[in-house]
Amino acid sequence: MTVNGWQVSGYTHLRELGSGASGRVVLATHDATGTPTAIKYLVGDVGADASFRNAFRGEAELLATIDDPNVARLYEYVESAQGAAIVMELVNGVSLRQMLRANGPTDPESALYVLKGSLLGLHAAHSRGVVHRDYKPENVLVTAEGTSKLADFGIAMPVGREAGSSVTGTPRYMAPEQWTGQAATPASDIYAATAVFYECLTGRPPFEGQGIIVLRDQHASAPIPTDPAPPPVHDLLRSGMAKRPEERPQPAAAFLDILEATAVAAYGPEWEERGRRRLAERAALLALLFPFNDPAGGGTAVAETVLTESSGFGGPGAGTAGLGAPRGRRLGGAQKALVGGGLVALLVAGGFGLSYASLEGDPVESSKDTDAPVVTDTPSAPVDPTTADPTPPLPPTPTSVPTATPPAPTASVGDTPTTPGRTPTPSRTPTRSPSPSPSTSPPPPPDVSPPKIGRSAASPTVIEPGTCPYGARSSTISATAEDDRTPVEKLRVRFTYTLNGATNTVSMFPSRSGVFHGVLGNLPYPKVITRIPVRVEALDAAGNVGAGTVIYVTLNNYCTPG
Structure with a gap:
């Protein structure tokens, strides 16, 4: 399987997982280790845009260094004359967009927990000089354990030109300064994360104007619509979505401190665990929608590879030539990450396998309108609680160490010796167990009470x-x-x-x-x-x-x- 006649070397394609405006995602395995990965081939304006490549090339090296539990890692960025691609971490989860579409808005504690995970991930990226640029529900992944990860850093799509300025991002979540063509900053990411927080609470983005111009004006000057949200979080919404970037809490860690204080005051010290648990329950409701099952999953594979200067980053034929050179260009240290880092240690919790789910996929129907990749682990089919056997299997009987002179074994009635050279031990007549005394208690009345x-x-x-x-x-x-x-x-x-x-x-x-x-x-x-x-x-x-x-x-x- 190839994409536009080209595929990243060092990986074996298995099948396509989804496609959208910015790319086409393929499930692949890393040849050196057998580790499943997701490769997003950047197509259209993104893959062919020289300015994007120049901007993303250096940032890819920084992204590959981010090893944070709230960030889905980028393992490799690859360029060739045919296009560009990124190799991504597989994540056991579904997109926040799928969750909101399938189940509607979340409770406040779950929304706060998503925002907390996002702020932690953004802080890890911002501290390395990386801005997400396109934070939206499609790029937030909720795992089967209820935690969240950020995906698709730095791959914002241009949405048109207005007043001579290039506007890049997703209009529903773009900060006012992005609409004027200014570069996205950490403050822009905080604005977008707060807008998604509002959507978690209410089921709708804060502004829903018809058309780009109306949306731009709403983000620039319309009052922040706090009324549909619970009163305890109104100040969080006003702070995170302040019109002027300097009025928003910065850095992300500072906003996180405000969130923690607000959540504890409004919902008590146990708010975080309740929010995580409810998010896990919502993710479980979508488990059957995951398109890929790995029935052999459940272990941890670790491979060893010797990296030399001649091996480059990606195996045979990778090379380090410039853009347009025959062998392409690779950034990110994929083998080191795959062999020595997070992706090799794919712990499949609870017997889950590995899978990928489209970020913008329909939660009920198979999707092909992916705007950004999501990679997930797939739980096995749920057990019907009405038919499952509640009795666990008996543990194996331990083997005792024989003494020097073991006692002669006893056999039950009808035992036939089969070992040659041994004198059979006489059979013993078993003692009959005493018959139980007949019960004098009356039988219980029939069950006629409904649940x-x-x-x-x-x-x-x-x-x-x-x-x-x-x-x-x-x-x-x-x-x-x-x-x-x-x-x-x-x-x-x-x-x-x-x-x-x-x-x-x-x-x-x-x-x-x-x-x-x-x-x-x-x-x-x-x-x-x-x-x-x-x-x-x-x-x-x-x-x-x-x-x-x-x-x-x-x-x-x-x-x-x-």
Whole structure:
């Protein structure tokens, strides 16, 4: 498999994972170590833009030095006459964009936890002189453990020219100074991170004007829309999205201190763990959408390679010639990183395999509209709690060390000696176990009590048809369930909803906190705005069915404009 007739040497392509405006992403393995990687071939204006290459070339060397748990590492930047490519770390997670599209806005603690991880990653980059330039939900990866990583540093796309200035970035999250053609700074990244924080809280970006000019004016002069967000974080929003860059908290570590104080005061000292846990639960809801499974995953492979001056950075044929030279140009020290650093030690937690998910991919359908790469680990298919065997396998019986004169073995009735040369030991008649005394207690009464359903909820309560590109297209239905005899993990929980005269059923699965979750989404366009009734039901081991109260999710008959 090649991209425009060219591929990075030293790697074997497996398959394409996604494509978008800035690049095309291919799953590949590093030939020297067998480590899975994601290679993003920069296409269109990015791959062919000499000014981009000149700016990114030196920065790639700095990016390769960032080894921070909140940053997805760049391992190698490669140039050739056919284009440019970056080799990236694989991350066990899904993009924040996918999460918001599938499940709507997050709770405040989860949004704060995402912002904290982003500020930590930005601080690591800013301290080395690297600015992200294009921070947006597509470039924030939430892992299966609930932590987050930043991806795609320095690969901002030009969005047009206005008033003679080049505007680069993603309009919904660009700081006011970027709209005038000024270079992005750490303050610009802080503005964008705060704008994404607002979207986590509300489900929508802070400004949604129609067209570039309207968006520019909103970012430059419109009041910061704090009202839809929880009051405790209003000051965070005003600080991070201040119109003038010098009025924003800087560096990112200073903003982090303000965030910590705000979060503890509003939500208590345990806010961080709760936020991380809920993000992990949201990521788990999207696990089946990961497109790549590695059933053999689960171990750690370490390879050894001798690097010499002649080997260059990337194996045979890499070379160090300038741009346009036959053998291309490589920056980033890929083999050192792959062999001695983070990517070799791919610990697959909880039996997860490796996978990649498109950053801008549709959370329900297979995506091909990737704007920036996301690489994830794929959990194996979830176990149905109603059918799983709860009894763990017995451990192997330890082998005892025989003494010098072992006692003669005893055999049960019917044992036949099979070892030649040994005198068979006579069989012993086993002593019959005494019969249990008949119980005089009356049998328990039949189970006729249905399970009890706790408060049901939907988040968000307003969604759009599944083919819409921007608004929330699915809602997470959650509820608690309990029964007087059947353990919670043995209950079969589902929700039903009625749309267009048909009743549909969706299974729900428990999270680690004991709350059952299911996803209502990917719905067709209705003729009119429709309120969908949703009811959670639970079935116990005796066949009794309990039902909760009806809640409603509104399905709009239009799409949020881009």
